[in-house]
Amino acid sequence: MPFPAERPRRLRRTPTLREMVRETRLTPAQLVLPLFVRGGTGEKRPIATMPGVFQSSVDVLVAQAREAWSLGVPSVLLFGIPESKDALGSSGWDADGPVPRAVAALKDALPELVVITDVCMCEYTDHGHCGPLHTRRGRTDVDNDATLELLAKEALCHALAGADVVAPSDMMDGRIGAIRAALDDEGFSDVAILSYAAKFASAFYGPSRDAAESAPKEGDRRGYQMDPANRREALREVRLDLEEGADMVMVKPALPYLDVLREVRDTVEVPVAAYNVSGEYAMVKAAAAAGLLDEKRAMMEVLLSIRRAGADLILTYHAIEAAKVLG
Numbered sequence: 001m002p003f004p005a006e007r008p009r010r011l012r013r014t015p016t017l018r019e020m021v022r023e024t025r026l027t028p029a030q031l032v033l034p035l036f037v038r039g040g041t042g043e044k045r046p047i048a049t050m051p052g053v054f055q056s057s058v059d060v061l062v063a064q065a066r067e068a069w070s071l072g073v074p075s076v077l078l079f080g081i082p083e084s085k086d087a088l089g090s091s092g093w094d095a096d097g098p099v100p101r102a103v104a105a106l107k108d109a110l111p112e113l114v115v116i117t118d119v120c121m122c123e124y125t126d127h128g129h130c131g132p133l134h135t136r137r138g139r140t141d142v143d144n145d146a147t148l149e150l151l152a153k154e155a156l157c158h159a160l161a162g163a164d165v166v167a168p169s170d171m172m173d174g175r176i177g178a179i180r181a182a183l184d185d186e187g188f189s190d191v192a193i194l195s196y197a198a199k200f201a202s203a204f205y206g207p208s209r210d211a212a213e214s215a216p217k218e219g220d221r222r223g224y225q226m227d228p229a230n231r232r233e234a235l236r237e238v239r240l241d242l243e244e245g246a247d248m249v250m251v252k253p254a255l256p257y258l259d260v261l262r263e264v265r266d267t268v269e270v271p272v273a274a275y276n277v278s279g280e281y282a283m284v285k286a287a288a289a290a291g292l293l294d295e296k297r298a299m300m301e302v303l304l305s306i307r308r309a310g311a312d313l314i315l316t317y318h319a320i321e322a323a324k325v326l327g
Contacts, residue, residue: 004148015114024308026300028072028326030324032116032273037061037102037210038081049207050278051285053317055081058102062109064320071323075114077167077315078102079211082124088132089124093153100161107162114196116165119151119179128216130224141223147172152182159188167250169196171224180245189221194273195246198234201225204253204279205281211278214304234260235267243267248313253277255302266311274306276316300325 011021036055036296044056058063065076080099082091099117106115108123122130131147133140147170151190155166166289168175176195183191201222209215226233234257238249250269253262265272284302288295299318306314316322
């Protein structure tokens with residue numbers, strides 16, 4: 001029988017051959033480790049829905065970041081758990097809050113670490129929504145324009161503490177322009193903005209809402225986060241955020257939206273991030289605990305798929321584990 005002239009299997013025969021011809025490469029330098037910071041000292045509270053992830057006080061969090069840095073992970077993303085919440089989320093711009101204190105401590109301990117801060121109201125409001133609420137025509141919703149000023153105050157608070165990058169995750173219209181103007185007006189033109197530009201209203205956020213204590217008390221966030229059915233809208237959101245001054249854009253979640261990630265990567269020239277979110281992380285952990293899959297192989301396959309789809313940066317709770325595998 002005739003044989004094909006081209007035989008791809010020849011190049012799969014040994015580990016060295018496979019490594020030589022590998023098309024997509026993943027390194028620790030492409031990973032960002034999300035961390036949850038709270039008050040106190042010596043605090044390391046396990047999150048039941050996210051094995052291996054903790055709410056940590058600043059001193060513990062610095063040790064976690066130091067481990068990540070030693071493994072080649074160059075960046076962390078901070079979420080805050082405040083001691084008090086109110087309708088406006090005013091603890092979000094408290095200079096003595098957990099995130100500003102963590103930023104200052106991290107930059108003191110690891111000056112070259114890139115510190116990114118999540119900018120949103122949901123961790124700080126007593127109702128769990130991403131901005132102050134108002135009622136019009138009998139319907140209660142987030143007040144978009146009133147939220148912009150508060151997001152700018154939070155971003156400035158983080159910049160003053162030493163943040164390298166602020167990452168607005170609220171999905172309010174106009175937030176990138178408001179934050180960019182506020183930063184520039186106060187002399188922080190060197191602070192970059194990583195926009196959660198295409199953030200979908202996903203079922204995969206559940207565990208992180210436990211971690212950040214940010215689940216809405218009533219209703220949900222589908223009125224401001226994106227409909228999972230929409231692809232073209234994601235590209236429009238990305239374009240608008242870039243026009244307003246975003247330096248990088250993000251697709252969140254990652255796995256159910258790899259098609260969107262690929263199209264964003266093919267459309268823009270700025271760095272593109274993808275968030276391997278808590279539900280995706282928890283699925284791998286749960287399946288591995290049940291003996292249904294090889295955790296290490298599944299973790300690396302997930303991260304490689306996100307990288308292959310076009311992500312320059314991957315925000316993932318697997319960052320330290322993956323960096324150990326990558327060596």
